[in-house]
Amino acid sequence: MIRAIKGTRDILPPSSAVWNRVEATAREVFRTFNYHEIRTPIFEETSLFARGVGEDTDIVGKEMYTWEDRDGTSLTLRPEATASVMRAYIEHRLDQIPGVKKLYYIGPMFRRERPQKGRYRQFFQIGAEAIGAESPIIDAEVIELVVEILKRCGLSDFQLILNSVGCSNCRPGFIATLKQELAGVAARMCSDCQRRAVINPLRVLDCKVEADQPIIDALPSIHDHLCEVCTTHFAEVRTHLDNRGIPYWVRPRMVRGLDYYMRTTFEITHGALGAQNSVLGGGRYDGLAEALGSKVPAPGIGFSIGEDRLVMSVGEQTDPVVDVFLAPLGDAAELHAGALAAELRAAGISVERSVDRKLKRALEVANKLGARYALIVGDNEIAAGTYLLKNMASGEQTALSREQLAAHIRNN
Numbered sequence: 001m002i003r004a005i006k007g008t009r010d011i012l013p014p015s016s017a018v019w020n021r022v023e024a025t026a027r028e029v030f031r032t033f034n035y036h037e038i039r040t041p042i043f044e045e046t047s048l049f050a051r052g053v054g055e056d057t058d059i060v061g062k063e064m065y066t067w068e069d070r071d072g073t074s075l076t077l078r079p080e081a082t083a084s085v086m087r088a089y090i091e092h093r094l095d096q097i098p099g100v101k102k103l104y105y106i107g108p109m110f111r112r113e114r115p116q117k118g119r120y121r122q123f124f125q126i127g128a129e130a131i132g133a134e135s136p137i138i139d140a141e142v143i144e145l146v147v148e149i150l151k152r153c154g155l156s157d158f159q160l161i162l163n164s165v166g167c168s169n170c171r172p173g174f175i176a177t178l179k180q181e182l183a184g185v186a187a188r189m190c191s192d193c194q195r196r197a198v199i200n201p202l203r204v205l206d207c208k209v210e211a212d213q214p215i216i217d218a219l220p221s222i223h224d225h226l227c228e229v230c231t232t233h234f235a236e237v238r239t240h241l242d243n244r245g246i247p248y249w250v251r252p253r254m255v256r257g258l259d260y261y262m263r264t265t266f267e268i269t270h271g272a273l274g275a276q277n278s279v280l281g282g283g284r285y286d287g288l289a290e291a292l293g294s295k296v297p298a299p300g301i302g303f304s305i306g307e308d309r310l311v312m313s314v315g316e317q318t319d320p321v322v323d324v325f326l327a328p329l330g331d332a333a334e335l336h337a338g339a340l341a342a343e344l345r346a347a348g349i350s351v352e353r354s355v356d357r358k359l360k361r362a363l364e365v366a367n368k369l370g371a372r373y374a375l376i377v378g379d380n381e382i383a384a385g386t387y388l389l390k391n392m393a394s395g396e397q398t399a400l401s402r403e404q405l406a407a408h409i410r411n412n
């Protein structure tokens, strides 16, 4: 028997309804913030991700699905979408259109991570990018947008963690200080940290190894090294968040290891998933366009929500999906039921029709589906033009004309 590949899964009904609801909610919030959808290809040239995500990251180093195409080009299934969105922005010269470009995406990403609970090799992200402005107002608005999505999905006990990672002026000074400090303590840290202490000291701050935590806590803070511009930018982001009544926690340790990340970074963790598990991460990437070879600067900020985790936090909710179950009795009724179903569907009512001639079995299916109403159509009903609509929950039957059916079902 052929099974789904390890790390992938089928999303079946009724769970798929929760996914649809989460996505519909996100799309609705995006619309009110004037974000528009972008759909980029599932695979791209490998060099896009190597440059855009970073050669030294675990994603590029160990987790990408990469293959050689028949013409020898190295291709990769997208492990994230920001690099692709920026590639599209540059390729289509979106910088020439005035105003901030606000784009969102929903779709699958691919990483060959070690299989563990709640982690998939094909996973889904809902994300957005606002490209074309450095203003802290955009940072605060992006955060407000994502908080709104979570709230409308029904999440309440989440924590917004905020930081600034400086810029190309002030970060090198911080990295130099960090490197100096690490030279004295790295020998007592995990093997990854020993390596990072030399090649990418910022990533030491991300280390999750328990024994390293007290050492990391004692390391210098980026906040003592931010330049004036970065300090002001961060203060303004916070002012705008305060003004919107959005609570946050500043955590100086939350940095991104890549050079093109600048200033604002944020993360949201959710109670049900534990402190280590963030539902989403985001940040400003003012240097990304240049890293991808653009001559035109394109400062931007974005986030991506792990949709698999969001759906898990939202939980299963099964609403009755079928409004009416049609049970025709006999050949004439079967044809009549087809026309009746078309009328009701055109009025926005969901209809399932029985293909079983046995009424008892048909009603069993109606029950199983959780249908709100059953409509039995026989020769008498057709002749009289009156139908008996059965409320499946109460058992109550109402006689209605063909014209009254749709309105009754919608309003009850």
Ligand SMILES: [Zn+2]
Pocket: 166, 167, 168, 169, 170, 171, 226, 227, 228, 229, 230, 231
């Ligand atoms: Zn700075």
Ligand SMILES: [Zn+2]
Pocket: 189, 190, 191, 192, 193, 207, 208, 209, 212
């Ligand atoms: Zn470590």
